[in-house]
Amino acid sequence: MKRRAFLKKCGVVASAVGVCGITSKAGIKIANDTLHSIIGGRRPNVIYIMADDLGYNDPGCYGQLKIQTPNLDKLAAEGMRFTQHYSGCHVCGPTRGSLMSGQHTGHAWIRGNPGQSQTWTGPGDPPLRDEDVTIAEIFKSVGYNTACIGKWGLGSVTTTGHPNEVGFDYFYGYQTHVDAHSYYPANLWRNTQQVATNGVYTHELLAEDVLNYITDHKNKPFFLYLPYTIPHGPYNPPSDEPYSGESWAQDTKDYAAMVTMMDADIGEMMNLLKKLGIDDNTIVFFTSDNGPDGSPSTFFDSNGILRGKKRDFYEGGVRAPLIARWPGKIKPNSQTDHISAHWDMFPTFADLVGVKPPKGRWPDGSEHETDGISILPVLLGKPQPKHEHLYWEWCRPDSYYPQQAVRKGKWKCIRFLGTNPRTELYDLDTDISETTDLAASNPAKVTELEQIMDDEHVYNEQFPLPVIDDQPN
Ligand SMILES: [Ca+2]
Ligand SMILES: [Ca+2]
16 A cells, blocks of 8 residues: 555544544543643644663763763753653664554564564665554654654665655665664765765764754754664764763773763754744653663663663663653653653654554554553643553574563563573562562462563564464464
C-alpha cells in the first residue's frame, strides 16, 4: 500500500484537534481536549535531542561530578527531570525503531542493529517499512515542517526507511549506523544527496545545521529530531578543552570534551530560540539512546549506581536521562519518578499536536494501538496514567545476548536465552543496583513476569528470538 493511502486508512489526518482522548492501559481516560485547553490550542515547536551512548549519570543534573554540562543542567533547572525513563532498547537500532514507531521491541519491526537482521540483504541498515507510521508523520499530519539532523540508521536512500520516505521533510547527517562510527567521513547526506564535510568534525556541522534550520523555520511549527552522535566512540574531537590540563587519560579528556561540546551547542540552540522569540512556544526534550560504553565511561562512572551498561538489560543499559523544558507549561526545577520509555514519545507527540495516536503495524501486518502512554499529563502536572509493565527484547543470537526483560512496579526481571540460560529477578525499591537475584525465593513472581514476556513477544521473521521462537506452538 502506498504510504499516503495508508496514513489515510490509519486516520492520521489533519484537523482532528482536541477531542479524541485516549484510554491508558491502566484504564484511566484522559481527554486530550483538557490538555489542549491548558496548552491553549497553540501547537508548539518540538525539539527532541537524543545523545548516543550517554549514560544516566553523565549529565551534571543526573549526578556527574567531572564533566561539565551547564546547559543541560539549566534545561533541567528550567524544566522537568525524569528519574525512571527507559530506552527503547540497550543499543542504537532498536531504540530508534521503537522511538519512531511507538512500539516496544516485542512488537516493532526493527529489533536489532545492522547485521542482526535475518532477512535484510539490501544496503545499510534494515529499513523501516512503508507501513510503519512514524512520529514524523504524526507531525506532518497537522502541517508541521519536520527535520532529522544527526544519525539516522533506519534505512538508506533507495529504501522504504530513508528519512524523506518516513515523514521527514529535511534530513542532514549520517544515513547509516555504521557510517556514524567516524566523526571525519568524507561526506554526510543532505536528503538524498551526498555533501562533502571538508574535514570538519561532523558534530560541528550538525550543530551549525540545527541553527540554520531553526532560523529558516521560525515562523511555522516544526519538529526537529536531533540524534546527535556524541559521546559514541571514537573519542577524537578537535580539541580536548576545557579538560586539556587534567591528569586524565587522553580518551577520558576527549570523551568529556565531546559531552561538553554537545552541551555548549545545546546552549547555543537555546539562546537562538530566545533570540528568535520562539523560546516559550518550543518544547525541548533531551535523552540518550542507551547506556554508556567504553573505558572513559568507567572513569566517569557514567552509569552511576546502576548495574551494567550498553548491551545490558540491567538498569545501566536502559535507564536513560530525560529532561523536558517548556516555559510556562512545565514547572521549573521539577522531577518525576513516572516510569516511562522512548516508545511513549509517539503518543506524547500525538497529544502535543492534538491528534489521536495512529495505529501501528506488527511484523505480520496486523494493526495495533501504540505500546506507549503519553507523558503529557505528568509534564503539565496532571494525573498521569501508568504502564502496567515495560518490556524489552534483543535477538542477537550469540552467547550472552539473546534476552528479554520486564519492569513491573518495583520488579525487574531478565530472562537470558543464550549461554547459562536463567531468569533473574530484582527488587528495584530496595536494590536499585540489582545486586541480589531474588528469583529462587520468588518463583510465583518469576512465573508471572515470564508470562508477560511470552505475551509481549510477537514473532518477527527478521529478528527471531532464539529459543522462544524455536519452540513448537
Ligand atoms: Ca547508542
Ligand atoms: Ca557505576
